[in-house]
Amino acid sequence: MxxxxxxxxxxxxxxxxxxxxxxxxxxxxxxxxxxxxxxxxxxxxxxxxxxxxxxxxxxxxxxxxxxxxxxxxxxxxxxxxxxxxxxxxxxxxxxxxxxxxxxxxxxxxxxxxxxxxxxxxxxxxxxxxxxxxxxxxxxxxxxxxxxxxxxxxxxxxxxxxxxxxxxxxxxxxxxxxxxxxxxxxxxxxxxxxxxxxxxxxxxxxxxxxxxxxxxxxxxxxxxxxxxxxxxxxxxxxxxxxxxxxxxxxxxxxxxxxxxxxxxxxxxxxxxxxxxxxxxxxxxxxxxxxxxxxxxxxxxxxxxxxxxxxxxxxxxxxxxxxxxxxxxxxxxxxxxxxxxxxxxxxxxxxxxxxxxxxxxxxxxxxxxxxxxxxxHFLSLVGEHLSVDNMNKAIQVVSEDMNISIPEYTVVGEPHGNFFAHHWYVACDDRVNTEELRVAIDNALKEINDDYAVERGSALKDVFLDIMPESTFMEFMKLKGKIGAQHKFPRVLKGKMLADWQQFLTTGKL
Structure with a gap:
């Protein structure tokens, strides 16, 4: 039936x-x-x-x-x-x-x-x-x-x-x-x-x-x-x-x-x-x-x-x-x-x-x-939304034929200016610098404000690639494993502090 x-x-x-x-x-x-x-x-x-x-x-x-x-x-x-x-x-x-x-x-x-x-x-x-x-x-x-x-x-x-x-x-x-x-x-x-x-x-x-x-x-x-x-x-x-x-x-x-x-x-x-x-x-x-x-x-x-x-x-x-x-x-x-x-x-x-x-x-x-x-980044007026980030990841994944099941982004000081720091889950073979440049370029195409600020106060983009299991282990330690829980696309406050501690020590 x-x-x-x-x-x-x-x-x-x-x-x-x-x-x-x-x-x-x-x-x-x-x-x-x-x-x-x-x-x-x-x-x-x-x-x-x-x-x-x-x-x-x-x-x-x-x-x-x-x-x-x-x-x-x-x-x-x-x-x-x-x-x-x-x-x-x-x-x-x-x-x-x-x-x-x-x-x-x-x-x-x-x-x-x-x-x-x-x-x-x-x-x-x-x-x-x-x-x-x-x-x-x-x-x-x-x-x-x-x-x-x-x-x-x-x-x-x-x-x-x-x-x-x-x-x-x-x-x-x-x-x-x-x-x-x-x-x-x-x-x-x-x-x-x-x-x-x-x-x-x-x-x-x-x-x-x-x-x-x-x-x-x-x-x-x-x-x-x-x-x-x-x-x-x-x-x-x-x-x-x-x-x-x-x-x-x-x-x-x-x-x-x-x-x-x-x-x-x-x-x-x-x-x-x-x-x-x-x-x-x-x-x-x-x-x-x-x-x-x-x-x-x-x-x-x-x-x-x-x-x-x-x-x-x-x-x-x-x-x-x-x-x-x-x-x-x-x-x-x-x-x-x-x-x-x-x-x-x-x-x-x-x-x-x-x-x-x-x-x-x-x-x-x-x-x-x-x-x-x-969950948005606007350190200097770049007005970067999760929707922008998702679209950039989709474009880059298809262009490079890789799978990026998780990612998160942090806004941070960079000298007298600012930068975005991406943490990307990818178990496929990929060059970190190529992926960094590809995401940055995709965002410039998607978001005009981002493109303008990348030539001004948003001085750089950093990117770390890590196994998907790293993201899953962090969620497990936070007690957030299971069907209802999603990894935040932008990290701020206590969640960011916990993430940085986890990456440094493997513990919370």
Whole structure:
């Protein structure tokens, strides 16, 4: 039986048949739904949700009355009460699940509230994405009813005083609907395993017994898993063991730096499906074959705002100002970078998620993720984004026929001026100086500001090549090994200090 032919529960089927409205109307409807549900909470009372609901322009009134929050602010003011077991703080009832999310720049784990309402919205978005596959040309229908290998966090969650905490992928797998269980690999028993190495060994051992149609996860870990399977069974490519593998559902990081090395493991092309599923909610998904961007989820469980990623709204370290300019979905422009604020059905209100996005098609409300608010380099006005870096790595990888599965960049003083220092993972034979020059030249082509500053205050570019295992070992020592964790593309602060100590001593 094909997955998209399953008879869905009536409540979900009804939700999937919502009338098509303009994104603006959809978003106002979502905002009102969220406000009505939360108006009797502590947060709703303090920020006058009733007044917002009675306003002629609820979107603008909401922005006037409710402040912007980053994680530190909303946790300090509100979420710590939820974690302590208080009810009706930012969302009705008691929060029983929290997604642990350390991101890629903070040292301590973040506790992101997860509610049944949020999970329901996430599931509906996932089902809509599956249904959108029907529009694809030459769809490999045979593969739709095959297994889904999902490399996620452990479903054996940490137990706190009245709550459970863990990776969102682990919470999602634990609360998986019954109708999806027959498709799910590696299965509930091994999904409970916390040890990532044991989980990978199990998958490698069981690989010949499974008929996989979909692989789902962060590119680096999926690639590692497939490499282990190919090596164990002395295969030419992964399709020798999984001939029906046709889809790769990925998200969390740009796939561009991984693509060249990833495709070396395949016997035939895959259909790549990008998702934007954060710990805070399912934000967007690729709904059209070969679409450049992902379609924002505008009519379910998330109200979206867009802050122009400009100096007037963010300081030099990427921290948002107290009263930034925030636009609604009908006010944005294509081609500009915005930081994303979200309000969700888990009590997340005007929350800076930390990602920057760009609209590729405003009419279809499709976006690409361009980076992180704190993961950019602009020491002297070069305005180098993660999107720029990813594109440069992709170009150089293809031109030099090498695989660069990981990299990170540091901005550092260089005499009276400045320099960028690249640390690149590459297990192929490559000349360090040629790679340094190639990346530098690619960035000059991609980013005019970078090209100008390379002739001025940005005096040099340094580059070190190291094995991919070096990056993986650092993540392991940081306790960040597994499907949810990504290596930061720009290192600053404590993460940079830890990286430098690791490179010097091999320890943290």
């Amino acid at each position: 094909s997955l998209i032919e399953i008879n869905l529960p009536k409540s979900i089927s009804k939700a999937l048949n919502l009338p098509v409205n303009s994104p603006k109307r959809q978003q106002i409807k979502v905002l009102k739904k969220l406000l009505k549900k939360a108006k009797h909470t502590e947060f709703g009372q303090q920020y006058h949700f009733d007044e917002v609901l009675n306003s002629r322009h609820p979107g603008k009134r909401f922005q006037e009355l409710v402040p912007v929050h980053d994680y530190n602010k909303i946790y300090k003011d509100w979420w710590h009460k939820t974690l302590e077991g208080n009810t009706d703080v930012c969302w009705p009832g008691k929060i029983k699940y929290f997604a642990l999310s350390s991101g890629t720049s903070e040292a301590a784990s973040k506790y992101i509230p997860i509610t049944n309402d949020l999970m329901k919205g996430n599931r509906i978005a996932m089902i809509k994405q599956l249904i959108s596959l029907r529009t694809y040309e030459n769809l490999p229908v045979r593969s739709l009813g095959k297994g889904w290998l999902m490399l996620g966090g452990s479903t054996d969650l940490q137990k706190g005083p009245g709550y459970y905490a863990g990776d969102l992928s682990g919470i999602t797998a634990k609360k998986m609907p019954f109708w999806f269980s027959p498709f799910y690999k590696p299965g509930k028993k091994i999904a409970k395993t916390k040890d990532w190495n044991i989980k990978l060994d199990y998958i490698v051992n069981e690989a010949p017994n499974w008929d996989i149609g979909f692989v789902v996860g962060v590119p680096a870990w999926i690639q590692m898993c497939m490499e282990m399977i190919i090596e164990r069974y002395q295969l030419k490519n992964i399709h020798e063991i999984w001939p029906n593998l046709a889809f790769f559902v990925h998200g969390g990081v740009s796939f561009e730096p991984y693509k060249h090395g990833f495709e070396k493991l395949l016997g035939k092309p895959l259909i790549y499906i990008e998702t934007y599923l954060a710990s805070e909610g399912f934000i967007a998904y690729q709904s059209r074959q070969d679409a450049v961007g992902m379609r924002l989820v505008t009519n379910e469980h998330i109200f979206l705002e867009f802050v122009p990623f400009e100096d007037k709204n963010f300081d030099a370290d990427g921290n948002i100002t107290a009263k930034p300019e925030a636009l609604m979905i009908h006010e944005v422009e294509e081609g500009k970078d915005y930081a994303l604020l979200i309000s969700t059905s888990a009590g997340t209100w005007r929350y800076l998620i930390g990602d920057t996005i760009r609209f590729t098609d405003k009419e279809k409300h499709e976006i690409v993720i361009t980076g992180r608010t704190k």
